[in-house]
Amino acid sequence: MDKSVRTENIHVTSTKNVVIRWASSPRDYKWLQSLWVSRWGGETMVSHGQFFKVTELKAFLATDQGKIFGALTFSANPGQSECVSLDALAPRMGIGTALLNAWESWARHQEIERLWLITSNDNLNALRFYQKRGFRLCRLYPGAVDAARLQKPEIPLLGETGIPIHDEIELEKWIGTESGY
Numbered sequence: 008m009d010k011s012v013r014t015e016n017i018h019v020t021s022t023k024n025v026v027i028r029w030a031s032s033p034r035d036y037k038w039l040q041s042l043w044v045s046r047w048g049g050e051t052m053v054s055h056g057q058f059f060k061v062t063e064l065k066a067f068l069a070t071d072q073g074k075i076f077g078a079l080t081f082s083a084n085p086g087q088s089e090c091v092s093l094d095a096l097a098p099r100m101g102i103g104t105a106l107l108n109a110w111e112s113w114a115r116h117q118e119i120e121r122l123w124l125i126t127s128n129d130n131l132n133a134l135r136f137y138q139k140r141g142f143r144l145c146r147l148y149p150g151a152v153d154a155a156r157l158q159k160p161e162i163p164l165l166g167e168t169g170i171p172i173h174d175e176i177e178l179e180k181w182i183g184t185e186s187g188y
Contacts, residue, residue, distance in 0.1 A: 025076065025102060027109040030066035039066060039078055046094055048162065053155040054125045055148065055175060059091050067109045069095070069102045079106040088114050090124040107140055115183055123179040127152050129166025134176070142178040151175035 030039060039061045040050050052059045061080060069077035077095040081088050090110065095103035114122055124142070126133040138144075152172050156162045166172050 025069050025071050025105060027067050027069055027105055030068050030078070035066070035068060036062050038075060039080065042078060042094060043092070047092065049159065051159070052091060053159045053162070054089075054091065055151065055177075056154065058158070061092075064091055067106050067113075069106055076100075077102040077106055079110055081110060083114075083117065083119065086119060087121040087123060088117075088119050090122065093124075103136060104140065111180075111182060118183070120183055121179055121181055123177060125175045125177050127166065127172050128174040128176060129168065129170035129172045131168065131170075134178075137178050140180075142180045144176060145179045146177035148175040148177070149173070 030036060043050055043052065043061050050061060052061075059080075059082070064080040064082055066078055066080045068075050076097050077093075079093045080091045082091060083089075088110070090107075093103055093106060095106070111122060122142075123145070124137065125148075126137070134144075151174060152162060156164075163172060
């Protein structure tokens, strides 16, 4: 595993020096691959029946003095953009929020109206985090994680809190429109 992805020695006291930038170099994407392997169990992710490769996604990185502290990967289609992964390696320091804000700012400039993402039923921290930042629950996909596990067996049966992982939950945030929430 790439040592830059190890989380046990990460210490951030403030996010005032954190810079959000595009992942643009082969080195950035190699780091993202290592991150996905260490945090998500592989270089691919399955969500709503679709396989994602980190090297095929757009990504923002949160850095401080050249060291990476977080990443947000996403795909974009006309009118909407999906967050595929969000990792803040120093939790509760504003890194995840800064990455979400960068994604939303980018989306507004692209005239994208809908931001959305999928999380699993066990991920209570993610559900809390996204809802506090304006995302709303919009769809439930019962058994979707069970189906994804057939394609990617390394998906665990239980979440970190012991909740069985079975379902996907879609959250969305409408931006730049009067018709959104």
